[in-house]
Amino acid sequence: MIKCVDLKKSYGDNEVLKGISFDIAEGQIFGLLGPSGAGKTTLIKILTGQLEYDSGTVTVLGKDPGMLSGDDKKKFGIMMDNFGLYERFSCGENLAVFADLYSVPESRIKEILDKVGLTNAYKRPASDLSKGMRARLQLARAFMYSPKIIFLDEPTSGLDPQTMKAIHRIILEKKAEGCTIFLTTHNMEEAAELCDNIILINEGKIVEQGRPEEICRRYDHHKRIRMHLSDGEDKEFERGESAAEQICELLKNGVVETIHSTEPTLESVFLELTGRDLEEER
Amino acid sequence: MHNMIVIIKKQLRDTFKNKTILIQFIMFPLMSVVMENAITLNDMPENFFTRLFAVMYIGMAPLTAAAAVISEEKEKNTLRVLMMADISPRQYLCGIGIYIWTLCMAGAAVMSINLPSSKRLFFMTVMAAGFVISIVAGACIGIFSRNQMMATSLQIPCMMVLSFAPMLSMFNESIKKISAVFYTQQLKLIFDGMSFDGITASSVMILCANALICVILFLLAYRRKGLE
Ligand SMILES: Nc1ncnc2c1ncn2[C@@H]1O[C@H](COP(=O)(O)OP(=O)(O)OP(=O)(O)O)[C@@H](O)[C@H]1O
Ligand SMILES: [Mg+2]
Numbered sequence A: 001m002i003k004c005v006d007l008k009k010s011y012g013d014n015e016v017l018k019g020i021s022f023d024i025a026e027g028q029i030f031g032l033l034g035p036s037g038a039g040k041t042t043l044i045k046i047l048t049g050q051l052e053y054d055s056g057t058v059t060v061l062g063k064d065p066g067m068l069s070g071d072d073k074k075k076f077g078i079m080m081d082n083f084g085l086y087e088r089f090s091c092g093e094n095l096a097v098f099a100d101l102y103s104v105p106e107s108r109i110k111e112i113l114d115k116v117g118l119t120n121a122y123k124r125p126a127s128d129l130s131k132g133m134r135a136r137l138q139l140a141r142a143f144m145y146s147p148k149i150i151f152l153d154e155p156t157s158g159l160d161p162q163t164m165k166a167i168h169r170i171i172l173e174k175k176a177e178g179c180t181i182f183l184t185t186h187n188m189e190e191a192a193e194l195c196d197n198i199i200l201i202n203e204g205k206i207v208e209q210g211r212p213e214e215i216c217r218r219y220d221h222h223k224r225i226r227m228h229l230s231d232g233e234d235k236e237f238e239r240g241e242s243a244a245e246q247i248c249e250l251l252k253n254g255v256v257e258t259i260h261s262t263e264p265t266l267e268s269v270f271l272e273l274t275g276r277d278l279e280e281e282r
Numbered sequence B: 001m002h003n004m005i006v007i008i009k010k011q012l013r014d015t016f017k018n019k020t021i022l023i024q025f026i027m028f029p030l031m032s033v034v035m036e037n038a039i040t041l042n043d044m045p046e047n048f049f050t051r052l053f054a055v056m057y058i059g060m061a062p063l064t065a066a067a068a069v070i071s072e073e074k075e076k077n078t079l080r081v082l083m084m085a086d087i088s089p090r091q092y093l094c095g096i097g098i099y100i101w102t103l104c105m106a107g108a109a110v111m112s113i114n115l116p117s118s119k120r121l122f123f124m125t126v127m128a129a130g131f132v133i134s135i136v137a138g139a140c141i142g143i144f145s146r147n148q149m150m151a152t153s154l155q156i157p158c159m160m161v162l163s164f165a166p167m168l169s170m171f172n173e174s175i176k177k178i179s180a181v182f183y184t185q186q187l188k189l190i191f192d193g194m195s196f197d198g199i200t201a202s203s204v205m206i207l208c209a210n211a212l213i214c215v216i217l218f219l220l221a222y223r224r225k226g227l228e
Helices: A040-047 A091-101 A107-115 A131-144 A161-176 A188-194 A212-218 A241-253 A266-274 B002-015 B019-038 B048-075 B078-084 B089-114 B117-144 B148-168 B173-179 B183-193 B201-225
Strands: A002-011 A014-024 A029-033 A055-060 A076-079 A149-153 A180-185 A197-202 A205-210 A224-229 A234-238 A256-261
Touching: A002 A040, A014 A040, A014 A055, A014 A197, A014 A205, A029 A040, A029 A161, A029 A188, A040 A055, A040 A149, A040 A180, A076 A131, A076 B078, A091 A107, A091 A131, A091 B002, A107 A131, A131 A149, A131 A161, A149 A161, A161 A180, A161 A188, A180 A188, A188 A212, A188 A266, A197 A212, A197 A266, A205 A212, A205 A266, A212 A266, A224 A241, A234 A241, A241 A256, B002 B019, B002 B089, B019 B048, B019 B089, B048 B078, B048 B089, B048 B117, B048 B148, B048 B183, B078 B089, B089 B117, B117 B148, B117 B183, B117 B201, B148 B173, B148 B183, B173 B183, B183 B201
Parallel strands: A029 A180, A029 A197, A076 A149, A149 A180
Antiparallel strands: A002 A014, A002 A055, A197 A205, A224 A234, A224 A256
């Protein structure tokens, strides 16, 4: 569905993408992770034909993005910062413009606004929305029709956990309908939860890729088990036979309060690979 | 066709929300009707105010509206979304043009109520032609500008020259000579004649030259900047 081979892109002297390759199968949720300035938005712009690239090959819907016809582009649902809203129009009116263009029945507008939690803002002008509400309206626009590929640039940044969950639910629904979804995020939990495949990019290169669980397992160097006991003591064990008996004993005595394996989260993998914290960059 | 109708519908929806542009559309027709009926001086030419404001209307409303709509849509990044939805630049520009032209014609119709009915067809025809040239000129500015600020700073001098030169030319001979090259001045002369027969060949030629220049500037701006 989307394929890149050795994609390179520079802005003047600043080489932003230094040879990116990946292949996204139809119906997948694909996550693009990387610190701020890594080139995530740039990559989405290239894939959607908004920006030219320098070298490599890029194929989207079987074509070079520069060759996509208007009909092809209509198969995209895009949510990103540089996709604006009509400030004087209410949420409903904003969506109505696009319902017209994409031949979506008017009834769908209310439905999708309900879904993203903007029911009460139906009549409110876009200029009066909060940052999170704007993001949700932009999402509603991308989700309103039935695109084949959805591009989401940080869809849930700045949203509260509840709304985030609601958005995740819609994303998964779209996936179930057969949509391919390309999303960027700073949120590791989100990536781990939603994505079938992810790539981590840093300084223009792919530093890791694969399924989120796989990546985490790959970086499980310590293979230890950590416990917190009821007397306040923390204990760590190598995973192995000798530890098993001790652990068993502790469990039987009922003094174990928490028990964890030390496999890393995506976040800690990321830190290890990039030497920087995604969150602190923001 | 469908896409163009969507653009026109969107603009119609915006008409009553976008106060600054709405005022442009309403102000001159309203003023001409009021002044025409309120003020009568002894040796004043017939329909003086209607003719005066008609030229200013042509020089201002379509120009500023076209420039403002296009530059705003660029600044707020909504044009990009439309393009992604398979609206071609031509459909977009035609949609905007038709919308502005239609509103202006409605304004012109209001202005024409003070004219004798035999003059109305003449008046509306000249207005229609004037609006087209101004819309193209406004579109040039809109396409050329990155944002609304830039559009405003370009459109004010254009508007001043086009709207006020014909009025000032009534009092000053040298302004009259210079302003003869502008289509608004020629339209004023045509309105002075107030009949199809009174239109001179040189007026028509200057109008065509103005239109041609606007179209060429438009194409240059479009080639250089596109609609992004
Ligand atoms: N139009 C542009 N001209 C020049 N440089 C640019 C332009 N757009 C982006 N860049 C540069 O490209 C790099 C990548 O930017 P990009 O917006 O793709 O990052 P990002 O990964 O989306 O970051 P964030 O997480 O903050 O959104 C940055 O160093 C930025 O300075
Ligand atoms: Mg970005």
